[in-house]
Amino acid sequence: MSAYVLQQLINGLVLGSMYALVAVGFSMIYSIVRLINFAHGDVAMIGAFSTFLVFAAAGLPLWVIVPATLAVGAAVAAIIEFLVFRPQRQAPQVNGFITSLGVSILIQNVGILLLSAQPRSVRLPGLLRTNHDFFGARVTTLDILIVAATLISLLVLTLFVKRTRLGIAMRATSENVSAAQLMGIPVNRVITAAFAVGGALAGLAGLMWGGRYGQIDPLMGFVPGLKAFVAAVIGGVGSLAGAALGGYLLGMAEIMIVGMLPSEYGSYRDAFVFGLLILVLLVMPNGLLGKPAEERA
Amino acid sequence: MPDALLKVESINVWRGASQVLNDVSLSVGQGEIVALLGGNGAGKTSTLSTISGLLRPKSGSITFAGESGPVSLTSLRPENIVKLGIAHCPEGRQVFGGLSVMENLRMGAYLRHDDQIGADVEHYFELFPILRERADLKAGQLSGGEQMMLALTRALMSRPRLLMLDEPSLGLAPQVIDQIFDRIEEIRAQGTTVFLVEQNAAMALEVADRAYVIENGKITISGNASELAEDPSVREAYLGIETTQATGAEIPPMETSS
Amino acid sequence: MTGGTGMMDRLRHNPAALGIGLLLIGAALIAGAEAWLTPFERTVIGFAGINIILAVSLSFSNGLTGLFSLGHPAFMMLGGYTAAILTFPAMRKSTMLPGLPEFIATSELSLLPATLAGGVVAAVAALIAGFPVLRLRGHYLAVATLGLIVIVQVLINNMDSITRGAIGLAGLPRLSNLWWIYGWVAVTLFVTWQLKHASLGRALMSIRENELASASIGVRRARLKLFAFVLGAFFAGVAGALWAHLVTNLTPNSFGIVTAFMIVVMVVLGGSGSLIGAALAAIALSVISEAARPIERAIDAYGLVQIVTATLLIAVLLFRPQGLFGSGEPVTRRMTTPGKPPSKTSHEHRGGFPNETS
Numbered sequence: 001m002s003a004y005v006l007q008q009l010i011n012g013l014v015l016g017s018m019y020a021l022v023a024v025g026f027s028m029i030y031s032i033v034r035l036i037n038f039a040h041g042d043v044a045m046i047g048a049f050s051t052f053l054v055f056a057a058a059g060l061p062l063w064v065i066v067p068a069t070l071a072v073g074a075a076v077a078a079i080i081e082f083l084v085f086r087p088q089r090q091a092p093q094v095n096g097f098i099t100s101l102g103v104s105i106l107i108q109n110v111g112i113l114l115l116s117a118q119p120r121s122v123r124l125p126g127l128l129r130t131n132h133d134f135f136g137a138r139v140t141t142l143d144i145l146i147v148a149a150t151l152i153s154l155l156v157l158t159l160f161v162k163r164t165r166l167g168i169a170m171r172a173t174s175e176n177v178s179a180a181q182l183m184g185i186p187v188n189r190v191i192t193a194a195f196a197v198g199g200a201l202a203g204l205a206g207l208m209w210g211g212r213y214g215q216i217d218p219l220m221g222f223v224p225g226l227k228a229f230v231a232a233v234i235g236g237v238g239s240l241a242g243a244a245l246g247g248y249l250l251g252m253a254e255i256m257i258v259g260m261l262p263s264e265y266g267s268y269r270d271a272f273v274f275g276l277l278i279l280v281l282l283v284m285p286n287g288l289l290g291k292p293a294e295e296r297a
Numbered sequence: 298m299p300d301a302l303l304k305v306e307s308i309n310v311w312r313g314a315s316q317v318l319n320d321v322s323l324s325v326g327q328g329e330i331v332a333l334l335g336g337n338g339a340g341k342t343s344t345l346s347t348i349s350g351l352l353r354p355k356s357g358s359i360t361f362a363g364e365s366g367p368v369s370l371t372s373l374r375p376e377n378i379v380k381l382g383i384a385h386c387p388e389g390r391q392v393f394g395g396l397s398v399m400e401n402l403r404m405g406a407y408l409r410h411d412d413q414i415g416a417d418v419e420h421y422f423e424l425f426p427i428l429r430e431r432a433d434l435k436a437g438q439l440s441g442g443e444q445m446m447l448a449l450t451r452a453l454m455s456r457p458r459l460l461m462l463d464e465p466s467l468g469l470a471p472q473v474i475d476q477i478f479d480r481i482e483e484i485r486a487q488g489t490t491v492f493l494v495e496q497n498a499a500m501a502l503e504v505a506d507r508a509y510v511i512e513n514g515k516i517t518i519s520g521n522a523s524e525l526a527e528d529p530s531v532r533e534a535y536l537g538i539e540t541t542q543a544t545g546a547e548i549p550p551m552e553t554s555s
Numbered sequence: 556m557t558g559g560t561g562m563m564d565r566l567r568h569n570p571a572a573l574g575i576g577l578l579l580i581g582a583a584l585i586a587g588a589e590a591w592l593t594p595f596e597r598t599v600i601g602f603a604g605i606n607i608i609l610a611v612s613l614s615f616s617n618g619l620t621g622l623f624s625l626g627h628p629a630f631m632m633l634g635g636y637t638a639a640i641l642t643f644p645a646m647r648k649s650t651m652l653p654g655l656p657e658f659i660a661t662s663e664l665s666l667l668p669a670t671l672a673g674g675v676v677a678a679v680a681a682l683i684a685g686f687p688v689l690r691l692r693g694h695y696l697a698v699a700t701l702g703l704i705v706i707v708q709v710l711i712n713n714m715d716s717i718t719r720g721a722i723g724l725a726g727l728p729r730l731s732n733l734w735w736i737y738g739w740v741a742v743t744l745f746v747t748w749q750l751k752h753a754s755l756g757r758a759l760m761s762i763r764e765n766e767l768a769s770a771s772i773g774v775r776r777a778r779l780k781l782f783a784f785v786l787g788a789f790f791a792g793v794a795g796a797l798w799a800h801l802v803t804n805l806t807p808n809s810f811g812i813v814t815a816f817m818i819v820v821m822v823v824l825g826g827s828g829s830l831i832g833a834a835l836a837a838i839a840l841s842v843i844s845e846a847a848r849p850i851e852r853a854i855d856a857y858g859l860v861q862i863v864t865a866t867l868l869i870a871v872l873l874f875r876p877q878g879l880f881g882s883g884e885p886v887t888r889r890m891t892t893p894g895k896p897p898s899k900t901s902h903e904h905r906g907g908f909p910n911e912t913s
Contacts, residue, residue, distance in 0.1 A: 106865035109858030179391040184379030184408040271709035274702025
């Protein structure tokens, strides 16, 4: 394998990791409240800004920045849930969806108002940009950390959902809300917890995105958020493993489009992503690992 | 009648624009088995859902004799009602199909923090040995009868003082129904009060002490189970066609999991 | 109120007279506006008209069928670019847009045929995209149609030789005026109103009420959905064409997700399914956003319009989810119970809590 192909694979793996983190949270929220949360990507943006403008600017070390960013993402998502989604729990699905679009636009524009739309250059502290040679491909410490942290997060999340009382309660609630209530499961708290976990993962992805691409702006979350949705759909909405898989596949596919095809096709990258979405929805509407959808609304 | 454990007084309940319960009053005494009989859409499930807090009454009161005095249930959230000692085993079993049998039981004990949970699971595995065999299977893979046993056990895992069962016989083979109703009598013998909702009136009246009949959201008849079993109108409406009902159109195909 | 009701009643029984009356009033207002208002004010009114076309046509397809498409900006872009290329001065076409086929490169159309062509191109695109996309359920459809925006943007960006790519088309002839715009407003309202109140409208409504039931009644729902989608796209294309010739320039970023959002807000504020509601909301939002623009510039607070709009949207969804007008038309609703809010329609399509037993 040529070093060039290897380099592309690594780039795809890194991008896919970030998509996977966002997609998993997205899928988690969807499976429990059947909400397509457009604002999910914007939580990643807020995570990125708090990382670089607050925590890194305050000179904190990375081992403090990461948990702090996780906490910010969790808090933001939980607050959004509490303020706007919870009061609409009984409303038609489409209302929640439009609301989330409104929340997304609101967050982005408040961001523009307070922070300006100009992208700003940022960097993570430490020696994260050190290059390593990996069979001829160039890998930074940050790349390795992104992939490792994603895999660890996914592993922890899997254990959480499979083994803990709260995690099992989340699965029970996503399957049947009223039966869960009859077990004494406080579904509102469980739903808030799902948003918080998803938000924490999104915050982490924002940190990674900013660190990897070196710049952040208030609109940075929207398109990756949409793509995470595409990833979740490819994997099968509601399946966490599917969302992670979809994230990696999408990241790889995107990088391959840019890196492997003649350069004039590179700018078709986003069109390709959404074309792929439509194709997947038509050919296998339940995605790779999803269960058949039971409800039609 | 023994002291009332649960007292429902004149509740009116609406779902959207339609009234599903109209001035319903009933009571369940400590240690009794009380049956609520009625056809499809008569308001049986709505009654249970209102008691367990899934629906809210527009007016009326629901009082439960809690460990430390009477408690009004009408403004409590479902989880707090479970905490008081009321378990509701819902219609159509509604086990969590994607969770294992063991996980379902853990969810039944969600609010408990004592160290007896394992012992209770062990106890119910003795009662329903099939559940032990299936402990690690997904509940969705169980047969209808097995799911009913799981749903019953799951409800008991909260160690309720009042167990509410919504149509436990629905869609089950006759010998499985017999087995379930035997268990219901055992449960009562061990001190748990049972409020049983059934379309299968013959079966219900056999185990119940007292019974109510609900039609169009209203309680129309109430009395001792033995009296109701003799009541001509009950015989005609609920027992006369009971044989066709038990094997006929109202019962979904056997052993389909929901 | 009684006198007004009586007149409304009489007019309702004579829709032709009502229509002609409204047209005359409208014509008088436009003549007045063209004569006395400043260009800025006329532009604001023009934007309001374009937004009415967009909101009403989206309300028609989204609101009436319950299909949530966010694809309007994609169709605006197609209509806008098509019309702009057709009206572009032939002299400049040969140098700036070398990729055009001969017969387009040498011709130079006036606004009406160009607008119609824009609408038709958008409608054809909707027809092609609609076949696969409309098979998707509610929220998937919404995201897929957002994807349509991205796809169209990318295509226009990359077809430099006929669109000038990211640079966009500048210096378009300013052909749109209030007569053209409000003429199209009248056409849009007339067509959608007729369809809504004809049996087709009722069939579309039944799709929204219950997909499965109406399928069994035999409504050809796939075709109806497609028809509603294509018609909506046609008017979006027209609106894009009018916009391009009002603003006089067009880039791939002229219409995007924010545009989709603004149109959705108009539909939601107006009450889904209410055409007049959507039109009123379109007017209100256009005026608010144009009025806020100088403020944004003065205090350097870009994004203010979106913040206000988004907040308004969330507030309406939280506190008045049936919209400001509900799904009935404010004109036709009986006036006898003025204080009574429109009944909630939220009992259908409840999401998230599928197992509330009955």
